[in-house]
Amino acid sequence: MDMKTANKKMSAKDKYRLLTRDLSWEPSYRTEEEIFPYLAYEGLKIHDWNKWEDPFRLTMDAYWKYQAEKERKFYAIIDAHAQNNGHLNITDARYLSALKIFLQAISPGEYAAHKGFARAGREFRGVGTQVACQMQAIDEIRHAQTQIHALSNYNKFYNGFHAFADQRDRIWYTSVARSFFDDAMSAGPFEFMIAIGFSFEYVLTNLLFVPFMSGAAYNGDMATVTFGFSAQSDEARHMTLGLECIKFMLEQDPDNLPIVQGWIDKWFWRGFRVLGLVSTMMDYMLPKRVMSWREAWEIYGAENGGALFKDLARYGIRPPKGWDDAEAGIDHMSHQFMLGLYQWSFGTSFHAWIPSDEDLQWLSAKYPTTFDKYYRPRWEHIKKLEAAGTPFKNYGLAKLCQCCQLPTVFTEPADPTLICHREVEYKGDKYHFCSDHCMSIFDNEPEKYIQAWLPMPALFQEPTNGDLGAWMDWVSLKDGQDNGDFADSQDRRNFEMWRGMATSNQ
């Protein structure tokens, strides 16, 4: 037998089957139920795990080879960026707020995804699914680490980055992203896949990374562009995993459809709310803007998501229930959220500011139907207060949504002048919500969501007992440095001084 020729003839698919799919076996000393105890309780019916299709058939040798190449490129750029004071290349220091939010809220999400996919990679049956999840698990820790490494040099020169690990678990606005990932991880393996693999990775991740990273490129931040695009190259694999997974669930049994549809409804809305942070980053925090949140939504949300759900219609899947309300919110959300951040900037480990006249003009042009009508007047009013020496601060506590944990600053889908607020009474307690969709997520699993840790009430409990200074200590927020208006911040002074040193002979 001439094995050499026999090997050569093998197709990539056959080879992958032998090298990967064929590794598992039917256990006989232990039962399937003992080995995979979490597969049944969600009610999904899977008849044949072998029907799983692997779109990218990476064996470990190829994985190591190509990922190492990405890593070499990435760290070469990060090293050069640190050595050459690359941070002074950014357009201006306002841009850093976006990076601070990213490190405090998004990078921990990468870590959570790492853990979650490791669990899915163990709890799922079927080698194809397991290996795809495991590769994503190791990719996700890569993302957490490359982000910390890329932003580490900024931390040396600017405020607001230094306590990201403390603030991940304690400060109020990071709870939005963390509750999202905690929600997914506390769900079963199938729901986790729909939550993160499908809804987040496929439907929403492009909205997070692609326009934002293009924005970083426009604003001279090579470190962020590099981690963003480098992470995104793994994301293409992850998105495909998410899509294959949902097709697999739907093809296995018609009874899976209503369960999967329910999860899509839930997780689309959960993800959309998390992206509220990104809308503000795009519309307000990039000094030089690449596209508006509305434009990004058109390309990566409406068009791409539209194509996806049209494609999935053959399985009986319809677009998520919250889709229309999301669409109705697109022209409002970034403004509503930035107004909130400005008034609560005493409690954020990043700076907010009043948009300049030029910014206001840009926003008017990008949001012709909403900005001048609803939001410009509010900014003008805030500007007047500022000029009069009585800047607008809201030291009252934001009312947070029990589900998404965002302050209830959003308006009714049909009436942008009316704050949307919903209330539910459950077992004698009142719970507040920002929208119908968040309320219905609660209604479906009240015993889960009553457990939510709400950072605002926590302010009145041990160890801070309502003392704002003690709370700042507890969340490692340095008053007067990390928080407040950008206009009179140390970050701004330092950046302008250092940049001056670089561009003059003084």
Place this chain on the structure above:
Amino acid sequence: MSTVFIALQTNEETRPIIEAIEMDNPEAVVNREPAMVKINAPGRLVIRRETIEEQLGRSFDMQELNINLITLSGNVVEDEDSLTLTWGN
């Protein structure tokens, strides 16, 4: 017809790949954005190894695409000769 797309980093390595995609997909539209090239096509986009190899002048493994890939949209079918993106509607 829904749009499929693929986005690659802008660099020397992707230039021949983008040329190959343009040759194999006359209907594709190439958008050059900061640090990124995004190629849209109606319904279907195919990336062929042979065409890339002709542009590169060396052999090419389809999995090398992973290195410079930013994102894509559509159902993916990959084997050693090609990668195809489709929306079935």
Place this chain on the structure above:
Amino acid sequence: MHIDLRTVSIQPLRQTFDHLARRFGDKPSSRYQEGSYDIQPVENLHYRPTWDPDQVLYDASITKIVMNDWYALKDPRQFYYSTYTLARARQQENTEANFSFVETRGLADMLPDDLRRRALDLLVPLRHAAWGANLNNTFICSYGYGTVFTQPCMYHAMDNLGTAQYLSRIGLLLGGTEALEDGKAAWMDGDAWQGLRRYTEDCLVVRDPFELFVAQNVALDGLLYPLVYERIVDDQFAANGGSVVAMLSQFMSDWFDETRKWVDAVMKVAAAESEQNREQLQVWTSAWRDRAAAALLPVIEQVFAGQADEVMGEQLAAFKARLDKTGVVV
């Protein structure tokens, strides 16, 4: 506008992140420290897992091992994703060169038939054991506590998968797809393999991550790798005209040399933490070692026949000497 920013000398405001300054002082941190310490959520977790409401999402109490600080379990290799991946990329390049050397020169065809059969009988079923190891290390990463302990387990799991794939390629190269079919049949029904398969399946139901670490990485692999790759492949086969097999499995020998340093460091620190930990580790290690030795005996009998007991005895003595240094006396 291009600015020459290199010429600007500015004083940093701080050297590192707060959580690292608390651990190591306000000085520049290594990338291992930045990418590993305190990056797992600790408190104010939102919801209990629906799959096991008795646990919390990151739960140190799933295991019987108790650590005051789980971040004491430092990986002496200081692997974070990048250093890990670069190390393995170099090794895979080397392995690829070895495979290609053997393939292009037709060296596999020159292997004596008897040796080829013995190599296939021994190595091919082990790809299933390596797959079991992959699932077990994925489990330890999933439910273990503290990133410095859990991240190397994910790397270890991917290594286990790589090993399973290299073993499959050795099977294909030496015996074609038939060899893989025969290997799987032996794993499922062959007498020599049932102990090991039972051991592996029993590990798959252990849900204490640290006990699983002991069962898989300390006890089983601590005996399997030196027996199979050192004593049989590198010594026995190579001495009988089978250097080709040693060449093709070099990844596995190098890997064991490297990873045992990490495994030993974990055992040493965990045992030194408390008498209670030490006793627990001793109980686990002894029990799983005895089972592993019994499971592996029929496997090596295929090669050593009547001398297998003696070989196993020597290996158990070496295992004991190794563990002694970690403070775990078995």
